[in-house]
Amino acid sequence: MDVQRKGATSSKGCCCKGVNLMDKRWAILPATWIVSILLIQIIGAFLAPDHSEIPDSCPENSRNCHHVVVMMKGGPEDVNQNVMDWIDSEPRTVLITGENHTSHSVFRTPGLFFPDDFFVETKCENGQSWVEIHSESRIGWGDYGTNQDRVERLLEHLDSSEMSEHRC
Numbered sequence: 001m002d003v004q005r006k007g008a009t010s011s012k013g014c015c016c017k018g019v020n021l022m023d024k025r026w027a028i029l030p031a032t033w034i035v036s037i038l039l040i041q042i043i044g045a046f047l048a049p050d051h052s053e054i055p056d057s058c059p060e061n062s063r064n065c066h067h068v069v070v071m072m073k074g075g076p077e078d079v080n081q082n083v084m085d086w087i088d089s090e091p092r093t094v095l096i097t098g099e100n101h102t103s104h105s106v107f108r109t110p111g112l113f114f115p116d117d118f119f120v121e122t123k124c125e126n127g128q129s130w131v132e133i134h135s136e137s138r139i140g141w142g143d144y145g146t147n148q149d150r151v152e153r154l155l156e157h158l159d160s161s162e163m164s165e166h167r168c
Contacts, residue, residue, distance in 0.1 A: 037113055040139060044115040047138045052097040052104035054119035054134050064137035066148040070155060072129040074163025076101055076122040079131055082161040083120050086154055093118075107135075109146060114139055116147060120154075124168030131158065 058065035072079045080101045087093060092108040101122040106115050119134040133154060135147035 033112075040112055040114055044138050048115075049104075049117060052102070052119070054102065054104075054121045054132055055136070058134070058136065062136070064140055064143040064147060065135070066151045067132075067134045068151055068155075069130060069132045072122075072131050072158065072163075073165065074129060074161075075168060076124050076129050078161075078163035079129055079158065080120075080122045082158055082163065083122065083131070083154065086157045087118075087120075107150065116143070116150070118150065127168060129168055 055067070058067045074082075080103075084095075084098060084103065087095060087098075087103065087105050090107065092110070092113065094106050096104040096106060098104075103118075103120045105118045105120075107118050108115055115138045117134075117136050117138060119132075121132045123130050123132070133151050135150050137143045137147060
């Protein structure tokens, strides 16, 4: 006589603390997460900018972009070095280009790794150093303030960094 208790499995399956591993429903969430990440990366690759020049401004009515131009106290070389140090210290970030006082990086958000393009240019105009920063999501219509927070974190880093009083 073959008697089974409630919650027990037959010899065809296995049981681990009441979870029947033969029931594949437990794998739906991780599989969905992995497929979502793959789709985001594929779509993000197609939407990547075809150049690494800083955009002039954010698209009209954009809720996933932040663009600022700020006068800085240090010379463009110091500002650029501090920008690059900050970018290197940020998690989930890849530097695409970084030359001649301009850089293009890709930041990835936690969880689903949405790609955000981050452009910085330091320049010297009328004897003053300036930094222009542009952060924009590649995918979606809103970013819950992520790009603005990223720009503000960089500006806070630059404000707290020691730089020479070099004027250009």
